[in-house]
Amino acid sequence: MNQVVLKLSMEKIRNMENYYKKYLKEKVPAGAVFTAKTPNCTITAYHSGKVLFQGADSKAESSIWGEEKIKKQNTSNKMTHLPENFSGLSVIGSDEVGTGDYFGPITVVASFVKKDQISLLTELGVKDSKDLTDKKIIEIAKQIKDIIPFSLLILPNEKYNDLQQKGMSQGKMKALLHNQAIGHVLKKIAPLAPDAILIDEFAKKEIYYNYLRGEKEIHRENVYFHTKAESIHVAVAASSILARYAFIQQFELLSKDAGFTLPKGAGSQVDKAAARLIQEKGGNALRHFAKLHFANTEKALKLVHHNK
Numbered sequence: 001m002n003q004v005v006l007k008l009s010m011e012k013i014r015n016m017e018n019y020y021k022k023y024l025k026e027k028v029p030a031g032a033v034f035t036a037k038t039p040n041c042t043i044t045a046y047h048s049g050k051v052l053f054q055g056a057d058s059k060a061e062s063s064i065w066g067e068e069k070i071k072k073q074n075t076s077n078k079m080t081h082l083p084e085n086f087s088g089l090s091v092i093g094s095d096e097v098g099t100g101d102y103f104g105p106i107t108v109v110a111s112f113v114k115k116d117q118i119s120l121l122t123e124l125g126v127k128d129s130k131d132l133t134d135k136k137i138i139e140i141a142k143q144i145k146d147i148i149p150f151s152l153l154i155l156p157n158e159k160y161n162d163l164q165q166k167g168m169s170q171g172k173m174k175a176l177l178h179n180q181a182i183g184h185v186l187k188k189i190a191p192l193a194p195d196a197i198l199i200d201e202f203a204k205k206e207i208y209y210n211y212l213r214g215e216k217e218i219h220r221e222n223v224y225f226h227t228k229a230e231s232i233h234v235a236v237a238a239s240s241i242l243a244r245y246a247f248i249q250q251f252e253l254l255s256k257d258a259g260f261t262l263p264k265g266a267g268s269q270v271d272k273a274a275a276r277l278i279q280e281k282g283g284n285a286l287r288h289f290a291k292l293h294f295a296n297t298e299k300a301l302k303l304v305h306h307n308k
């Protein structure tokens, strides 16, 4: 039987639970967070962080979420397919923010860092935005936004919900945004061309390009995919900071619209805030604030019903 086991963070497992919402089974085995059964794959996530993919599509399905540990060790010699001295090259890097947050848009940034700018950016403290406080992110973003060419794309919640309800997966939305942002930067810097383009990997290369099928302009030349790409090239780290900065700004605007501070993430405090929005502004208002297909919507509706 085809089977893949991944070890993932609880945050990722919660994202998966949302992602497979349609396929969730009522009965779950002991110790499991959820079981989902798609037409060709059964996915069971455990509180330990282990996630089991079984069935014909287990490889493809698991590749959306991560790489199998054992495999990684076996191939650790070639480790990556990246050109040598990659961190010292002139690179366009891209990253996105907001995909796991119920409230707020998705923001995607691609930016270009020339090799002679690498040390300056490092000096300014550019590293993975996940390791930085919001305050620090704002500070660094303001310093780098005028020294590197970049493209920022914001997918507002209304648009996200429209696309999602038409059947588009979040993965496809991300692929379209990354491809578009990269295209913008390539145009901005022309006739200069980067040595390479590095995308913080959210889907395997084949899946990424499947998502882009039918697009007029698809960027394939010198494009590399890698998980935790922020630590591989500072251009991805810079993009993660600029994307986070935009997300923070958008989030503040949304909080203003809401009339109170919206919580980040997708936890129970998010359910409560969504319930409050429904009660104060009506059910339709959520489209403007949130990614409706997340499980939080149903939980919020239950809270509202319960409060009546």
Ligand code: MG
Residues within 6 Å of the ligand: 095, 096, 200, 201
């Ligand atoms: Mg990323």
